[in-house]
Amino acid sequence: MLCGWTGSARATEPPKAERRDAEKPKVEHPFDTVRLGAWGSTWAGTRLEGLGSVAHVARPALDLELAVRRYFSPRFGVDIRLVGFPAMRDDNHGYLRGDIGIDVLFARWDGAAKGGITGVVGIGGDAGRYPFAGRAYPRLGLHARVHPGPSSTVEVAVEMLPVSLGVDGRVVQHRSELSFGWSLFQAGFRVSHAFHTVGAPERTFMIQELGIFLGVGLLR
Numbered sequence: 001m002l003c004g005w006t007g008s009a010r011a012t013e014p015p016k017a018e019r020r021d022a023e024k025p026k027v028e029h030p031f032d033t034v035r036l037g038a039w040g041s042t043w044a045g046t047r048l049e050g051l052g053s054v055a056h057v058a059r060p061a062l063d064l065e066l067a068v069r070r071y072f073s074p075r076f077g078v079d080i081r082l083v084g085f086p087a088m089r090d091d092n093h094g095y096l097r098g099d100i101g102i103d104v105l106f107a108r109w110d111g112a113a114k115g116g117i118t119g120v121v122g123i124g125g126d127a128g129r130y131p132f133a134g135r136a137y138p139r140l141g142l143h144a145r146v147h148p149g150p151s152s153t154v155e156v157a158v159e160m161l162p163v164s165l166g167v168d169g170r171v172v173q174h175r176s177e178l179s180f181g182w183s184l185f186q187a188g189f190r191v192s193h194a195f196h197t198v199g200a201p202e203r204t205f206m207i208q209e210l211g212i213f214l215g216v217g218l219l220r
Contacts, residue, residue: 031069031071031077031103031105031116031118031143031145032069032070032071032077033067033068033069033217033218034067034068034070034217034218035065035066035067035068035186035215035216035217035218036065036066036067036215036216036217037064037065037186037213037214037215037216037217038062038063038064038065038213038214038215039061039062039063039064039065039083039190039211039212039213040060040061040062040211040212041060041061041062041063041190041209041210041211041212042058042059042060042061042209042210042211043057043058043059043061043130043192043207043208043209043210044056044057044058044059044207044208044209045057045194045205045206045207045208046205046206046207047131047196047205047207048131048196048198048199048203048205054203054205057131057207059093061085061093061095061129061209061211062085063083063084063085063095063211064083064084064085065081065082065083065213065215066081066082067080067081067082068080068081069103071103071105074105075104075105076102076103076104076105077102077103077105077118078100078101078102078103079099079100079101079102079103079120079122080099080100081097081098081099081100081124082097082098083095083096083097083098083099084096084097084128087128093128093129094128094129095126095127095128095129095130095133096126096127096128097124097125097126097127098124098125098126099122099123099124099139100122100123100124101120101121101122101123101124101139101141102120102121102122103118103119103120103143104118104119104120104121105117105118106118106119112148113146113147113148114146114147115144115145115146115147116144116145117142117143117144118142118143118144119140119141119142119143120139120140120141120142120143120159121138121139121140122138122139123136123137123138123139124136124137124139124161125137125166130194130207131196131205131207132164132167132169132171132173132194132196132207133167134166134167135164135165135166135167135171136164136165136166137161137162137163137164137165137171137173138161138162138163139159139160139161140159140160140161140162141157141158141159141160141175142157142158143155143156143157144156144157151182151183152180152181152182153179153180153181153182154179154180154181155177155178155179155180155181155188156176156177156178157175157176157177157179158174158175158176158177159174159175159176160172160173160174160175161173161174161175167196168198169196169197169198169199169202170196170197170198171194171195171196171197172194172195173192173193173194173195174192174193174194175190175191175192176190176191176192177189177190177191179213181217184216184217184218185216185217186213186214186215186216186217187212187213187214187215188212188213189210189211189212189213190209190210190211190212190213191208191209191210191211192207192208192209192211193206193207193208193209194206194207194208
């Protein structure tokens with residue numbers, strides 16, 4: 001009876017491979033995010049007008065944003081962002097931007113304020129609103145996120161767009177963002193500088209933008 005009971009118990013034990021998988025700790029990625037909201041901003045600077053005149057521009061802007069960052073392995077994930085707003089009248093105030101990239105987790109830490117640092121490499125494109133829009137570009141960036149508490153986040157992101165295709169002249173752009181999250185609430189600040197070299201003789205024009213974001217976020 002004893003031998004028969006022992007054999008029955010062993011027969012019900014899961015295979016070793018399944019036990020090893022069950023014992024593996026789940027990997028928590030500090031960057032998995034779905035964010036939906038709106039940006040209110042103002043942008044100003046100079047642009048080429050006609051054949052050689054310089055025009056000064058200063059306008060407000062409103063954009064809706066959907067940002068998704070999702071990891072599909074312990075070190076690699078996908079970063080997708082759609083930003084834009086339709087034109088309200090017959091002008092170029094409307095805007096549309098789409099970015100996609102691969103996130104690579106460089107470092108992560110645990111503790112009272114767990115977080116991580118990732119790099120992103122990708123491509124994007126935009127159209128409308130800005131004098132340098134109507135282009136495609138590569139993306140290079142760094143993102144750092146910290147969780148000061150179980151329901152709060154602080155994130156810093158910097159990106160560089162070193163070249164642009166499809167637009168006259170050369171465009172180099174820098175984007176920076178500081179964002180905060182508490183439960184589902186998300187808020188942030190954005191600063192952007194674009195340098196557009198165009199014309200004959202060549203001159204460099206600059207557009208700078210400052211924006212505020214409000215929205216909701218779903219964190220893993």
